[in-house]
Amino acid sequence: MPISDDIKLGHAERLLAQLRESYLQDLPNHCGEIENLVLSFDRKDPETVFDEIFRHVHSIKGSAGTHGLHLISGICHHFEDHLKTLDGRFEKIDGRFINVCLAYIDCIRTAVSLFEKGGETLPLENELEQLRKRFLKNNLAGLLVSSSNYITMLCQQTMGDLPVKLTTVDDGFAALERLLQQKYDFIITDKELKQLNGVALTLAVRASDSVNRDTNIIMLTSKMSIDFPAGLAPDEILPKNTGLSHALVDAVGKIFNGK
Structure with a gap:
């Protein structure tokens, strides 16, 4: 049988x-x-x-x-x-x-x-x-998710003088695994990523019951017209242009002041 x-x-x-x-x-x-x-x-x-x-x-x-x-x-x-x-x-x-x-x-x-x-x-x-x-002492814990070496280097240099401990990941799935398990004070994600893009990553984190469901998310993109369901959008959407470094400092500064 x-x-x-x-x-x-x-x-x-x-x-x-x-x-x-x-x-x-x-x-x-x-x-x-x-x-x-x-x-x-x-x-x-x-x-x-x-x-x-x-x-x-x-x-x-x-x-x-x-x-x-x-x-x-x-x-x-x-x-x-x-x-x-x-x-x-x-x-x-x-x-x-x-x-x-x-x-x-x-x-x-x-x-x-x-x-x-x-x-x-x-x-x-x-x-x-x-x-x-x-x-962390008095620092913020940040997760940077980007498949671009240039964006990664720019963000690391921008965060270099801030009270931030920045962890970098170049893959959307790897980032999601971390975010479902480990607490961060903010997330910076590129829209285009390996395997799981930044939009899908943001939606997954926001819709989860994880420790990062309400964590500040900053999305970097060349296209500003992105539609998100109510309550699931990132906190900031920043254009990838010549003003990105200053915009990142401002965005992370607001998070630090609100800590």
């Missing part, structure tokens, strides 16, 4: 659940490895240690997303952003930097325990938000 689709589906779901459980069981060991690496910064070549830590965190993030463990992949996004603040200047590694790394590792461990026991995730989400504020 042929195997029914329901039986096949049930088998697949059980297999996925087993893989997810196995992944969660292995995560504490990976956390221990990352912790040992973080604590070895002062004893080993910091660049080698950094590369190993980043590789581990990036791998955990990807696997967590595959298994639908978006809280863990979100923690890893935060962790990666913290690591990137070094920007190759390993002399910046100090006790505060290491303590924040250890805090993110503890968050991953806590998330594993919550998923295994079915606990409430809100306290951990609040802890992550406090970590984010410690990381």
